[in-house]
Amino acid sequence: MTTNINDQMVLIGGESGTGKSMSLANLKNQERVLYLNCEAGKRLPFKNKFLSKTITEPHQVYEAFDYVNGNKDYDTVVVDTITFLLDMYESQYIAGVPDGRAAWGEFAQYFKKLMQDYAAKSDKSVIFLAHTLTWYDEKSMQMKTSVPVKGALKNNGIEAYFSTVVSTKKVELTKLEPYHSDLLNITDTDKMLGYKHVFQTQLTKETVGDRIRSPIGMFSTAQTYIDNDAQLLLDHLKDYYS
Numbered sequence: 001m002t003t004n005i006n007d008q009m010v011l012i013g014g015e016s017g018t019g020k021s022m023s024l025a026n027l028k029n030q031e032r033v034l035y036l037n038c039e040a041g042k043r044l045p046f047k048n049k050f051l052s053k054t055i056t057e058p059h060q061v062y063e064a065f066d067y068v069n070g071n072k073d074y075d076t077v078v079v080d081t082i083t084f085l086l087d088m089y090e091s092q093y094i095a096g097v098p099d100g101r102a103a104w105g106e107f108a109q110y111f112k113k114l115m116q117d118y119a120a121k122s123d124k125s126v127i128f129l130a131h132t133l134t135w136y137d138e139k140s141m142q143m144k145t146s147v148p149v150k151g152a153l154k155n156n157g158i159e160a161y162f163s164t165v166v167s168t169k170k171v172e173l174t175k176l177e178p179y180h181s182d183l184l185n186i187t188d189t190d191k192m193l194g195y196k197h198v199f200q201t202q203l204t205k206e207t208v209g210d211r212i213r214s215p216i217g218m219f220s221t222a223q224t225y226i227d228n229d230a231q232l233l234l235d236h237l238k239d240y241y242s
């Protein structure tokens with residue numbers, strides 16, 4: 001049993017093109033960030049000084065955490081994306097195996113071990129990026145959005161392993177007018193484009209099917225939408241838990 005709890009662990013989910021990767025651009029001390037690229041070495045859309053490693057085998061992520069935990073040269077670990085990491089595991093360890101049931105059980109254990117034995121016990125800030133999928137749920141008769149995952153993990157969902165889950169959105173400025181806080185800054189570029197890339201931190205009546213979550217009181221109603229800035233989010237978590 002351990003009393004260690006990583007308060008600096010977040011899941012940033014969203015559809016392609018909504019600003020997941022760009023949210024990392026303002027991370028402080030970039031040379032102290034270990035960036036684990038699980039998407040075949042796809043480059044980030046901005047210049048950076050991250051220590052970037054391309055993951056080609058899922059267990060390399062375990063090794064990366066072992067390397068940085070307790071290592072004073074690093075502050076942050078980024079996994080981009082957990083979606084592609086789990087797809088990688090499926091391709092390498094499940095596809096074509098004789099005993100699929102056993103393989104899917106090992107798949108679930110791989111993810112649980114990553115979360116419980118590595119990320120949750122890490123002494124670093126940990127950011128997981130993830131792709132989301134939106135579908136119509138006939139049972140509840142509403143649109144739902146979540147990180148797609150297969151096997152037994154589908155029951156609870158990946159989001160269940162995080163205290164803080166935010167969603168990247170591309171929102172028209174007119175829809176942001178009711179929300180004013182020091183965490184939301186409308187730039188001249190935003191005004192020119194007429195929209196802004198943001199983190200959505202709380203549910204709204206239009207997004208009740210999303211799996212956004214955070215501890216009670218972490219975000220006010222005015223902070224339902226904030227800048228899509230991972231450093232801003234980590235700083236806010238630090239203030240909340242301190």
